[in-house]
Amino acid sequence: MAHSSRRLSLCTVMQSIVHDGPISRARIARETGLSKQTVGEIVSGLEIGGWVREKGRTRGHVGRTATTYETVGTAAGVVVVDLGGTKLRAAVADLAGNILDDVVEPTDPAGGAAVARQTARLCRVATERNAIGWDRIKLAIVGVAGVPDASTGAVRLSPNIRGLDRINLRSSLEDALGVDVYVENDVNLAIIGEQWIGSGAGEKDLVFIAVGTGIGAGIMIGGTLVRGAAQSAGELGYLPVGADPFEAESLRTGALERVVGTIGIIRRYRDRTGEEADVPAIFDAATRGNLAASAVVDETASHLACAITAVCATVNPAKVILGGSIGSRPDLARRIRTILPQCAPIPVEVETSLLGSYAALAGGAAVGFEKIHAMLFSDGHPGALVSLPRQDANRFRLTGQ
Amino acid sequence: MAHSSRRLSLCTVMQSIVHDGPISRARIARETGLSKQTVGEIVSGLEIGGWVREKGRTRGHVGRTATTYETVGTAAGVVVVDLGGTKLRAAVADLAGNILDDVVEPTDPAGGAAVARQTARLCRVATERNAIGWDRIKLAIVGVAGVPDASTGAVRLSPNIRGLDRINLRSSLEDALGVDVYVENDVNLAIIGEQWIGSGAGEKDLVFIAVGTGIGAGIMIGGTLVRGAAQSAGELGYLPVGADPFEAESLRTGALERVVGTIGIIRRYRDRTGEEADVPAIFDAATRGNLAASAVVDETASHLACAITAVCATVNPAKVILGGSIGSRPDLARRIRTILPQCAPIPVEVETSLLGSYAALAGGAAVGFEKIHAMLFSDGHPGALVSLPRQDANRFRLTGQ
DNA sequence: ATTTAATTCGTTAAGTGAACGAACTAATAA
DNA sequence: TTATTAGTTCGTTCACTTAACGAATTAAAT
Structure with missing residues (x-):
C-alpha cells in the first residue's frame, strides 16, 4: 500500500517509451505530465536496470538536441x-x-x-x-x-x-x-491476437468464430475476454440453430455443430449426391459451379448467418471474424455477407481472419x-x-x- | 497526475466506513493497512467535511474504548x-x-x-x-x-x-x-439492481430477460454491463428462434418477439381456440388446467428455453433472471426449468426476479x-x-x- | 477493595520516498 | 547574438511510515 506512486510513474514512463520510443526525456515529461526531473530519475533507473537504452539524438529543430531512449527488447x-x-x-x-x-x-x-x-x-x-x-x-x-x-x-x-x-x-x-x-x-x-494486430484492430467488441472440425468462438466485450461462469462462453456449437435442439444428438454434439461441423458438411453432401468427399473438395466444387456442392455451402452459410444473428442479438459486436479451416475460406465469408442482411436486423461486419493460423x-x-x-x-x-x-x-x- | 495517493487513501477509508460502519479508526487502520495517523487525519477531514460523524463508542472489550464513525447518509x-x-x-x-x-x-x-x-x-x-x-x-x-x-x-x-x-x-x-x-x-x-440486492446477488455473470410486450435482456459479464457496439446488446427479440428468421416480418419485429411477445401469445391462443383473450387470462386458464392455454404456455416456455440456450452458448452466465409482466410469472419459470435440460447442455439457474418492478x-x-x-x-x-x-x-x- | 498487568486507542514526533517548481547550465537553429 | 529547447541541481512540500507514549479500559492478583 505504501508508496505506490513511484510504481505508477514508472509504468507511465515505460508505457511512453514502449509506445512512442525512441523518445526524449523532455517529450516523455510533456506527454505524461510528470516533471522533467522525475522522468530523468526514472529513465536513468530503467537504463541502469537494463530495460531501456540510449538510441540516438533528436535533430533539425530549434534548441538543444535531446538523447532519445528505446526499450531493450x-x-x-x-x-x-x-x-x-x-x-x-x-x-x-x-x-x-x-x-x-x-x-x-x-x-x-x-x-x-x-x-x-x-x-x-x-x-x-x-x-x-x-x-x-x-x-x-x-x-x-x-x-x-x-x-x-x-x-x-x-x-x-x-x-x-x-x-x-x-x-x-x-x-x-x-x-x-x-x-x-x-x-x-x-x-x-x-x-486477442486479431484485436491487437489482425482484422479486429482497434475494435473493442469482437467475436472470433472458428469453424472447423467443431465450432467455437472467442468473445471480447469492451476489450476484455468473456470466459463465462463455467468457462463455457463461446460454445456456439450448442446454439439452437440448424438441427432441432430437442433431439438427443443435438444435446450431445450441439445442434449447430451437427450441421456446420466437418462431419455435418460431408453428410449433407452425401445425402444430396450419394458421393463421399472431404470438405475442401466440396468447397472447391462449389467454386467451380457444382450445384449440389454450392447448395451445401449455401446451407452452411445460411446456418452460420443465423448463428451470427444469435450472437449479435446477444452481445452486439462491431465485427465478427471468421477463422478455422472452414471459416477462413473467403468464399464462405462472401456467401454469409450476402445472406446475413436477410435475417440479422442489427448490422455487423463479417471478415475472415487476417492472421490465419x-x-x-x-x-x-x-x-x-x-x-x-x-x-x-x-x-x-x-x-x-x-x-x-x-x-x-x-x-x-x-x-x- | 501529481499526489493522487491521498485520493486513494481517502477512498479506501470511505469504503471501510460505508461497508463496515460504525467502525473505529483503529479498526480502519488494521483492515486497510494504512497507519493509524493517516487514518486519523483522513477521518477528521471527512468529519469536518460533513461526510462522516461520530456514532458512539465501543464497549466490553479489553483496552481503551474507541469512538466509532458512520457515514452521514x-x-x-x-x-x-x-x-x-x-x-x-x-x-x-x-x-x-x-x-x-x-x-x-x-x-x-x-x-x-x-x-x-x-x-x-x-x-x-x-x-x-x-x-x-x-x-x-x-x-x-x-x-x-x-x-x-x-x-x-x-x-x-x-x-x-x-x-x-x-x-x-x-x-x-x-x-x-x-x-x-x-x-x-x-x-x-x-x-444491476438484481445483482446488487436481488436474485443475482453475488454473481458476476448474469442475464436478466424481461418478457412482456416485447422481449429484451440486460447482460452482465464479470460484473460489468454489456452494452454492445451499437448499444444493441440484449435485443433477444431478434434471436433466430421461434419463427423463421428469414421472413420479412421476423426481420422487422424479430423472430422470437413475434412468438413470445404479448401479441404472439394472444395470436397463438386465437389460432388454437378461435377465442380472444389477454395474456393474464391465458396464463390463468393454463394454471386451471385448460389444455389449449396450457399448450400455448408450454410453447412459450419452449421458445424461451431455446432463447436461454442461445444466450448461454454465447456468454455462459451463472444465472438467468426472468422479469417483465410475462416473465416474472413463477409458473412460466417452472415450465422453462422443466424444458431447459432437454435443449441446453450447459447448466444454468433460472429464477424469477426478486425485486419485481x-x-x-x-x-x-x-x-x-x-x-x-x-x-x-x-x-x-x-x-x-x-x-x-x-x-x-x-x-x-x-x-x- | 485496591493495586498491578495487559491491552487497545489515538496522538505526537521523527524520518523517508516521491514529486514538484525554480534556478541554472548546455546545446543548437535562426 | 538571441531565442529556444534539453537536462541537472537544489530546496520544498506532501503523504505516508515507524516508534514512542499518554490515556482509557478490562482482567487478574493481592
Whole structure:
C-alpha cells in the first residue's frame, strides 16, 4: 500500500517509451505530465536496470538536441505456444512487443505427457533460434483447443489431442521450464491476437468464430475476454440453430455443430449426391459451379448467418471474424455477407481472419506482453499498466501458413 | 497526475466506513493497512467535511474504548427514476446506499416533453418526501425503455412512451433539475439492481430477460454491463428462434418477439381456440388446467428455453433472471426449468426476479451510488473506488408492486 | 477493595520516498 | 547574438511510515 506512486510513474514512463520510443526525456515529461526531473530519475533507473537504452539524438529543430531512449527488447521475453491437434508452434515475444521467429513441428500423436515433453523442448528450441537467452524468459503462454481448468491445470474437452485431460499440463510444463505457465483456450487467444494486430484492430467488441472440425468462438466485450461462469462462453456449437435442439444428438454434439461441423458438411453432401468427399473438395466444387456442392455451402452459410444473428442479438459486436479451416475460406465469408442482411436486423461486419493460423500465437504474445510488464513494472498495482504497442501483422503474412 | 495517493487513501477509508460502519479508526487502520495517523487525519477531514460523524463508542472489550464513525447518509444523494410506459416512479438514494421512500404516478399519456416535465416534478416531490434537501442532490439516474443515445440525449426505440425520440430527454431534465442526468436502459438497470440486492446477488455473470410486450435482456459479464457496439446488446427479440428468421416480418419485429411477445401469445391462443383473450387470462386458464392455454404456455416456455440456450452458448452466465409482466410469472419459470435440460447442455439457474418492478429503481440507486462516490471522493482516479454496500431487498417486498 | 498487568486507542514526533517548481547550465537553429 | 529547447541541481512540500507514549479500559492478583 505504501508508496505506490513511484510504481505508477514508472509504468507511465515505460508505457511512453514502449509506445512512442525512441523518445526524449523532455517529450516523455510533456506527454505524461510528470516533471522533467522525475522522468530523468526514472529513465536513468530503467537504463541502469537494463530495460531501456540510449538510441540516438533528436535533430533539425530549434534548441538543444535531446538523447532519445528505446526499450531493450532482449532484456526479457515470454515464450508463446500454439498447441494444435496437428501442429505445435512456438515463438518468443520480447519486451518491446516484437514476435520473433517461430518454430513448428507436427504434434506428437502419442498425446498426453509426450505432448507436454515435446512442448517443453520446442520452447527451448524457439529461444535458441533467437537472440534471447533462456534466462531472460519470464513466463510461457500456451494456447490449446479445449477448456483449461485453472484449479487442476488439466485441459477438458480437448478433442484433437489425446489424454490432455489426464495430465496437469500447466504444472508439468512449469516443472520442465522453470517459469510460470499460463494455459489458455486457443480461440480466446485468437480473438486477442486479431484485436491487437489482425482484422479486429482497434475494435473493442469482437467475436472470433472458428469453424472447423467443431465450432467455437472467442468473445471480447469492451476489450476484455468473456470466459463465462463455467468457462463455457463461446460454445456456439450448442446454439439452437440448424438441427432441432430437442433431439438427443443435438444435446450431445450441439445442434449447430451437427450441421456446420466437418462431419455435418460431408453428410449433407452425401445425402444430396450419394458421393463421399472431404470438405475442401466440396468447397472447391462449389467454386467451380457444382450445384449440389454450392447448395451445401449455401446451407452452411445460411446456418452460420443465423448463428451470427444469435450472437449479435446477444452481445452486439462491431465485427465478427471468421477463422478455422472452414471459416477462413473467403468464399464462405462472401456467401454469409450476402445472406446475413436477410435475417440479422442489427448490422455487423463479417471478415475472415487476417492472421490465419498465427492468430493464437499473436494473442499469446499479447497476453504475455501484458503479464510480463505487469510483473516487472506495475506489480499488480491497479491503474498502473503498460498497454500493447502498435505492431503490424506483416511478419505473419510473409511466413507460410 | 501529481499526489493522487491521498485520493486513494481517502477512498479506501470511505469504503471501510460505508461497508463496515460504525467502525473505529483503529479498526480502519488494521483492515486497510494504512497507519493509524493517516487514518486519523483522513477521518477528521471527512468529519469536518460533513461526510462522516461520530456514532458512539465501543464497549466490553479489553483496552481503551474507541469512538466509532458512520457515514452521514443525508450529506448527499441521488434521485433515481424508473420511467415506464404506464408508471413513473422516483426515489432518493443517499450516500450510505439506502434507498428512501419512493413516489409513483401514472405516466402522462401525452408523452415527449410532457413526460420530461412530469419526471422533473416528481424528482422534486421525491426529495420533499425524504429528509434530504434538493441542494444535497448531486445527480439523477433515469431508467427508461429504449436505447438512450449518449451523443444526442434522445431515446430511440421507445415503444411505450410517445415522442421520446424527438426530445433531448437528458438535457431537458438537466435544465429542469440543475444536476447531471444519466439516462440508461431500464433492463440494464434491472440487471444491476438484481445483482446488487436481488436474485443475482453475488454473481458476476448474469442475464436478466424481461418478457412482456416485447422481449429484451440486460447482460452482465464479470460484473460489468454489456452494452454492445451499437448499444444493441440484449435485443433477444431478434434471436433466430421461434419463427423463421428469414421472413420479412421476423426481420422487422424479430423472430422470437413475434412468438413470445404479448401479441404472439394472444395470436397463438386465437389460432388454437378461435377465442380472444389477454395474456393474464391465458396464463390463468393454463394454471386451471385448460389444455389449449396450457399448450400455448408450454410453447412459450419452449421458445424461451431455446432463447436461454442461445444466450448461454454465447456468454455462459451463472444465472438467468426472468422479469417483465410475462416473465416474472413463477409458473412460466417452472415450465422453462422443466424444458431447459432437454435443449441446453450447459447448466444454468433460472429464477424469477426478486425485486419485481423495483429492479430498475434499485439498479439506478446502485449506479448513482457509484457515480456519486466517484464524484466526491475518487474523482476518476483509476483503482480508487467505493463499492456498493450490502443491503437487503426487504423494503421493496414490503411495498406494493 | 485496591493495586498491578495487559491491552487497545489515538496522538505526537521523527524520518523517508516521491514529486514538484525554480534556478541554472548546455546545446543548437535562426 | 538571441531565442529556444534539453537536462541537472537544489530546496520544498506532501503523504505516508515507524516508534514512542499518554490515556482509557478490562482482567487478574493481592
